[in-house]
Amino acid sequence: MSKRKDKRQATKLFSSITQRLASGPPMVDDISEQEDEDQAHVVPSHSAALITDDMLVSSTALAQLLTAPDSQPRDLPKMKKFRFQLLHEWMSTHLLPCRVADVGGGKGLLAWLLQESGWSATVIDPTHQSLPDKYKDLRTNKQTRIPNTERVPYLDQPFQLTMTPNFDLLVAMHAHGCNIQLIDAAATYRHRVILLPCCIIQEPLLPPPDVHWIQCLVDYALHKELSVEPFRLNFKGQNIGLYLQPTLA
Numbered sequence: 001m002s003k004r005k006d007k008r009q010a011t012k013l014f015s016s017i018t019q020r021l022a023s024g025p026p027m028v029d030d031i032s033e034q035e036d037e038d039q040a041h042v043v044p045s046h047s048a049a050l051i052t053d054d055m056l057v058s059s060t061a062l063a064q065l066l067t068a069p070d071s072q073p074r075d076l077p078k079m080k081k082f083r084f085q086l087l088h089e090w091m092s093t094h095l096l097p098c099r100v101a102d103v104g105g106g107k108g109l110l111a112w113l114l115q116e117s118g119w120s121a122t123v124i125d126p127t128h129q130s131l132p133d134k135y136k137d138l139r140t141n142k143q144t145r146i147p148n149t150e151r152v153p154y155l156d157q158p159f160q161l162t163m164t165p166n167f168d169l170l171v172a173m174h175a176h177g178c179n180i181q182l183i184d185a186a187a188t189y190r191h192r193v194i195l196l197p198c199c200i201i202q203e204p205l206l207p208p209p210d211v212h213w214i215q216c217l218v219d220y221a222l223h224k225e226l227s228v229e230p231f232r233l234n235f236k237g238q239n240i241g242l243y244l245q246p247t248l249a
């Protein structure tokens with residue numbers, strides 16, 4: 001797609017977003033939050049549909065996912081249950097340890113793995129859950145116990161913009177209701193953010209019907225003058241990540 005067409009689409013998207021925001025209370029998807037973790041990823045809406053290759057091709061920011069060698073591990077067996085380990089591995093490979101918030105972090109396995117690797121990690125999630133008692137270590141291919149004395153710092157509150165200055169990096173994997181807020185946090189505080197978007201639940205805006213949720217978040221981030229680096233992890237499902245950083249002034 002040409003840059004001009006891209007720009008036209010972004011302008012259309014943002015005028016639609018602005019109209020929606022101006023026309024009343026936040027729009028919330030009519031999908032109720034599922035208690036069960038696996039069910040939470042199954043949403044009968046276009047919003048939860050996986051992004052197609054055609055959509056990727058037509059996106060200036062996302063097309064590189066089809067060609068980047070480490071973003072396309074499609075011929076590997078998909079490691080369905082191991083998204084925390086895979087995101088931990090991606091973060092350890094690409095970033096230096098820092099103060100990270102795992103927003104919508106659930107049981108806290110990602111935060112715990114990061115903590116074990118020298119990061120200062122905190123979970124922010126209104127529903128406090130205990131760490132799992134075991135996980136599979138992908139390097140040794142063995143089930144590994146987490147002693148029940150282990151803890152990660154846990155703020156059992158919804159994420160708020162004002163929490164941002166306490167961290168250097170915000171991560172939200174399949175988090176509910178936080179994606180737009182985290183982009184706002186990155187733009188306001190010039191912070192880095194990693195999003196792995198899933199379904200649209202309790203977000204302040206919805207994409208137009210012909211725009212995928214991930215593309216909508218990309219457009220919103222670009223509009224907020226953040227750079228967007230997409231990546232893909234080798235698990236089945238919503239496995240596309242967006243690493244967002246403030247662009248240099």
Ligand SMILES: C[S@@+](CC[C@H](N)C(=O)[O-])C[C@H]1O[C@@H](n2cnc3c(N)ncnc32)[C@H](O)[C@@H]1O
Binds near residue numbers: 037175
């Ligand atoms: C689908 S689960 C994802 C959990 C985990 N990150 C994962 O990948 O399995 C969504 C999580 O978002 C949390 N959540 C919902 N609203 C939130 C908010 N406003 N701020 C932070 N977390 C929130 C829920 O409590 C839930 O643990």
